[in-house]
Amino acid sequence: MNRRDFLLSLAASACLSGCQPAANPLLPAGSMLGPSMERGHRLRGRDFPAPSETRKTGVAIVGGGIAGLSAAWKLNKSGFGDFQLFELEDAAGGNARSGKNAVSAYPWGAHYLPLPGVEARETRELLADLGVLQGDPYAESPSYDERFLCFAPQERLYRHGLWQEGMLPQIGATRRDQEQYRRFFTLLDQFRQRHGARGLRAFSIPAARSARDSDLVALDRISMRHFLQQQKLDSPLLHWYVNYGCRDDYGSDYAAVSAWAGLHYFASRDGRVGNVDSDQVLTWPEGNGWLVKEMQKGFSERIVSGALAQRMAETRSHVELDVYMQRENRSVRWQADRVIFAAPMFVLPHIFEGLDEKLKQACQQIRYAPWLVANLTLNSLPEPGHGAPLSWDNVLYGSPALGYVNATHQNLRSHEGPAVLTYYWALSGEPEKVARQRLFDTPWQNWSESILRELSRPHPDIRDKVTQLDIFRWGHAMSKPVPGWIWSAERERLTVPHGRVYLAHSDLSGFSIFEEANYWGVKAAEHVLKKATV
Amino acid sequence: MSIALLFSVFVVASCGLAYELVAGALSSYLLGDSVTQFSTIIGTYLFAMGIGSYLSRFIVKGLVARFIQVELLVGLAGGFSAALLFVIFAWVAGPFKLVLYGLVLLTGILVGLEIPLVMRILKQHYGLKDLVSQVLTFDYLGALAVSLAFPLLLAPHLGLIRTSLLFGLMNALVAAWALWLFRTQLAGLKALSVQCFLVSALLLGGLLGADRLTSLAEENLYADEIIYTETTPYQRIVMTRWKDDIRLFLNGNLQFSSRDEYRYHEALVHPALQAVRHPRRVLVLGGGDGLAVREILKYPGVERITLVDLDPNMTALFKRLPMLRALNQDALHSPKVSIVNDDAFQWLDRSHDFYDFIVVDFPDPTNYMLGKLYTNTFYRLLEKHLSQHGLAVIQATSPLYARKSYWCIDQTLRSVGLKTAPYHALVPSFGEWGYIIASHQPYTPPERYGASLRFVSAGLNPVLFQFPLDMAPVETEINRLNNQALVHYYESEWKHQAP
Numbered sequence A: 001m002n003r004r005d006f007l008l009s010l011a012a013s014a015c016l017s018g019c020q021p022a023a024n025p026l027l028p029a030g031s032m033l034g035p036s037m038e039r040g041h042r043l044r045g046r047d048f049p050a051p052s053e054t055r056k057t058g059v060a061i062v063g064g065g066i067a068g069l070s071a072a073w074k075l076n077k078s079g080f081g082d083f084q085l086f087e088l089e090d091a092a093g094g095n096a097r098s099g100k101n102a103v104s105a106y107p108w109g110a111h112y113l114p115l116p117g118v119e120a121r122e123t124r125e126l127l128a129d130l131g132v133l134q135g136d137p138y139a140e141s142p143s144y145d146e147r148f149l150c151f152a153p154q155e156r157l158y159r160h161g162l163w164q165e166g167m168l169p170q171i172g173a174t175r176r177d178q179e180q181y182r183r184f185f186t187l188l189d190q191f192r193q194r195h196g197a198r199g200l201r202a203f204s205i206p207a208a209r210s211a212r213d214s215d216l217v218a219l220d221r222i223s224m225r226h227f228l229q230q231q232k233l234d235s236p237l238l239h240w241y242v243n244y245g246c247r248d249d250y251g252s253d254y255a256a257v258s259a260w261a262g263l264h265y266f267a268s269r270d271g272r273v274g275n276v277d278s279d280q281v282l283t284w285p286e287g288n289g290w291l292v293k294e295m296q297k298g299f300s301e302r303i304v305s306g307a308l309a310q311r312m313a314e315t316r317s318h319v320e321l322d323v324y325m326q327r328e329n330r331s332v333r334w335q336a337d338r339v340i341f342a343a344p345m346f347v348l349p350h351i352f353e354g355l356d357e358k359l360k361q362a363c364q365q366i367r368y369a370p371w372l373v374a375n376l377t378l379n380s381l382p383e384p385g386h387g388a389p390l391s392w393d394n395v396l397y398g399s400p401a402l403g404y405v406n407a408t409h410q411n412l413r414s415h416e417g418p419a420v421l422t423y424y425w426a427l428s429g430e431p432e433k434v435a436r437q438r439l440f441d442t443p444w445q446n447w448s449e450s451i452l453r454e455l456s457r458p459h460p461d462i463r464d465k466v467t468q469l470d471i472f473r474w475g476h477a478m479s480k481p482v483p484g485w486i487w488s489a490e491r492e493r494l495t496v497p498h499g500r501v502y503l504a505h506s507d508l509s510g511f512s513i514f515e516e517a518n519y520w521g522v523k524a525a526e527h528v529l530k531k532a533t534v
Numbered sequence B: 001m002s003i004a005l006l007f008s009v010f011v012v013a014s015c016g017l018a019y020e021l022v023a024g025a026l027s028s029y030l031l032g033d034s035v036t037q038f039s040t041i042i043g044t045y046l047f048a049m050g051i052g053s054y055l056s057r058f059i060v061k062g063l064v065a066r067f068i069q070v071e072l073l074v075g076l077a078g079g080f081s082a083a084l085l086f087v088i089f090a091w092v093a094g095p096f097k098l099v100l101y102g103l104v105l106l107t108g109i110l111v112g113l114e115i116p117l118v119m120r121i122l123k124q125h126y127g128l129k130d131l132v133s134q135v136l137t138f139d140y141l142g143a144l145a146v147s148l149a150f151p152l153l154l155a156p157h158l159g160l161i162r163t164s165l166l167f168g169l170m171n172a173l174v175a176a177w178a179l180w181l182f183r184t185q186l187a188g189l190k191a192l193s194v195q196c197f198l199v200s201a202l203l204l205g206g207l208l209g210a211d212r213l214t215s216l217a218e219e220n221l222y223a224d225e226i227i228y229t230e231t232t233p234y235q236r237i238v239m240t241r242w243k244d245d246i247r248l249f250l251n252g253n254l255q256f257s258s259r260d261e262y263r264y265h266e267a268l269v270h271p272a273l274q275a276v277r278h279p280r281r282v283l284v285l286g287g288g289d290g291l292a293v294r295e296i297l298k299y300p301g302v303e304r305i306t307l308v309d310l311d312p313n314m315t316a317l318f319k320r321l322p323m324l325r326a327l328n329q330d331a332l333h334s335p336k337v338s339i340v341n342d343d344a345f346q347w348l349d350r351s352h353d354f355y356d357f358i359v360v361d362f363p364d365p366t367n368y369m370l371g372k373l374y375t376n377t378f379y380r381l382l383e384k385h386l387s388q389h390g391l392a393v394i395q396a397t398s399p400l401y402a403r404k405s406y407w408c409i410d411q412t413l414r415s416v417g418l419k420t421a422p423y424h425a426l427v428p429s430f431g432e433w434g435y436i437i438a439s440h441q442p443y444t445p446p447e448r449y450g451a452s453l454r455f456v457s458a459g460l461n462p463v464l465f466q467f468p469l470d471m472a473p474v475e476t477e478i479n480r481l482n483n484q485a486l487v488h489y490y491e492s493e494w495k496h497q498a499p
Helices: A003-018 A037-045 A066-077 A121-129 A175-193 A214-221 A224-230 A236-250 A259-267 A289-298 A345-351 A357-365 A432-441 A444-456 A489-494 A514-533 B002-031 B034-058 B063-079 B081-091 B096-122 B128-181 B189-208 B210-219 B261-273 B291-296 B312-320 B322-327 B344-350 B368-374 B376-384 B403-415 B458-465 B485-497
Strands: A051-062 A083-087 A098-100 A105-107 A112-114 A155-159 A162-165 A281-283 A303-305 A307-314 A319-325 A330-341 A368-378 A393-396 A403-406 A419-426 A466-479 A501-503 B225-231 B236-242 B245-250 B253-257 B281-286 B304-308 B337-340 B355-361 B386-395 B419-427 B431-439
Touching (some): A037 A345, A051 A307, A051 A319, A066 A121, A066 A289, A066 A514, A105 A419, A121 A514, A175 A236, A175 A259, A224 A259, A236 A259, A307 A345, A345 A357, A357 A489, A368 A432, A419 A444, A501 A514, B002 B034, B002 B063, B002 B096, B063 B189, B081 B096, B081 B128, B128 B189, B128 B210, B245 B322, B261 B291, B261 B355, B261 B386, B261 B419, B261 B458, B281 B291, B291 B355, B304 B344, B368 B376, B403 B419, B403 B431, B403 B485
Parallel strands (some): A051 A083, A051 A330, A083 A303, A155 A393, B281 B304, B281 B355, B304 B337, B355 B386
Antiparallel strands (some): A098 A105, A368 A419, A368 A466, A403 A419, B225 B236, B386 B431
């Protein structure tokens, strides 16, 4: 070999390892999943078979997400058994649905629940009933079953090639950044401690139990980004951190989230507890899917799945609910004394005949964030990188996605083995319609390649480890708390009962979290129970 | 001829840089702190080259013959440098740096001699202007080629030992080639030919035997002869022997030395088991070596021993190798013993049985996975499987080297309502080691021991159960799944206090 050949071959081998073509054809097995679009979209065409049967029930619950299940759970707990729950999909759970394979159970959506504060009575009662909360559910600091508290280490952040513990950027944070962190957290502490009129906390979960002082409500009219600027907080790291919180909880950039909602995220959580720190969360391998599974144990036989409520009309004595049974391809007309409508509110105008025009407008005003959730099955965990070890929640700084959660983290297993990573991506950087279109038009291969390329940054060996990559597309994952919406008259209109129909959904709060859905579900059930006993 | 000599400049320069890179990489690999290692190696090497250049003026006669000999010497010194350093490091840690810098100095001086000699040889063919330009061009080209090839091709594919041997061989070949080119002008051709042949043969032999050399060096990273290695899905098992001392390492951590393991295992088993009235069912978690089981089998009343160890390769090994079967006295073949290869936490979570005596002998809490096995959640589970009058014993790392870790385990056991009796024993190969007995009823040390023992006796009780001031209890957090306090304690303590 002469010198020229030698140098050429060197250049060639350097290229082999350094300049691979952009598209890697080596993708793992996998598929694209999602809510049954054609079932829901059928509402637009309205071609359903005429009801072939008429049946009666005390209460019909439409929708088996957390709100619907909570309503059913409350009715069942109170000894009221005369109800039916209609779920469009093949399984209940809504945003908290989950999956399972040979390696682990894993979430398809919501994956944790922060420890509820004293105001979240309904959620605490539920957790006590399921054995998660131990002892008095109304105590200032109750205890929780430690198997369900997130194991350490909880979260880490990847920046500049290093993993750090915790989510607030510390690597490369200047003194100025640190000073602004302190100022921001002092501000949050003040909000956390502030009580408004009638002794209500400034920011409470459920939001309905928050104070309505005018200066607090005014925060709803500006964006979270604007609020930071008003406070002369301009640290790029702090802005990333706050924006991340908004994207993670609301599926929306902080520039499009109301400051009231943004602050609510940071200042409402005060779950003081006996046996843990306050920023602890409850979680399970299948995420909130565990709660879904446990909640419905007492009434699973009253859940009708594959059932699309396609027409709802109030008569003098009852509500007529036409339910299309997907598997049987026929409709059943249910005559219900009351209906708890616990599906997303954008569906309501499509099925509620004679819906009040203002209410209709309110429903149509809600903006929904599209999400993508991927579950990656790995034959073994990636090699540890630099810094903090693999945690439950793992976030990449500056990524358009939200990072990944290790579903096997909450496993009692004391040795390493195969794992499932749940990767979250809120398509928050563009108008909802555009994002939704992109979500559904982009094929599985392209999403998978984007995800793997992104994960290759901290984990160069990830492609060798992933054996399965499934993607779930959520077109209308959660309602966005855009500025002006939460404390608007339109949103308020959704929360009052409409004759025999009670609305119950986190959409009523203006943002999508478990506790809000649970609150409205239980509240609707309580209304119904009151009427039933009268 | 001049082209040929210029090409040899290219090779010689490649070799020179290669030795420098090998020395730098090897020292940062073995000693750490790569910035310091690389900059001191490069500095020493350049300085040595300066010395070589200076010394070249004293070579007056027989330029070509000296050049050939310098090449052969560089080939030898540089070629065997990595192998020599590996072996020195593995055998005796002390003079490693001395040998390292000595070698760097020697190679540097020899390499420093090369270029001036070549230039003087080539002087007959070029004017000064062209000479300097040509020689330095090929010198730097050679350096570029190696600096690219070293990290991309050589180090990852050949390894350091074979890389340096390969370049040594190239030096020797350059010498042989020069010998051929100047065969008509050289005096003492025969002697030079023999030297060339010998050096080439040595280097070639080294290159062919490099595998053996590598494993020899690795073997010596463990002080004694390696008699068994196996990489299982869960761990790397290495066994060594020196005279009659067999040592077991899991992932590089010493598990036992056959010379004093009786101290460890007698102290682990007997203070508790002797105090259990009518022990019938026994559970051993971890301890796939069967040595704890050997001690338990000294109690004829024990009817059934369940051994739960994650790694089937580990239990199979201690069932199979005669040397190990002699050590555990065939304990794992006893009809009373049933072996379960499963994750202890998950297995215990599924099991519904009660035990009169439970041995918890897990590896130290070096990571979050193992840390789970020391949490209150695990001990709550343990408590549920312990019969009313039963006792459990937990290996609890060293109360001397990891004092907070030790008392954290005690605190965590007590937090789930168990009563504890902490004690410790001296196991020379480990140092001062700690155990904790946990039970529902208060524990009293036995007044006599029935089994025939070499270490534990009733007279030893005061020594076992009393803690000197430097190991006395300290306040700690409770180790929970959601704080993993113990892993944090352990990490900071062993990092700073390990002997």
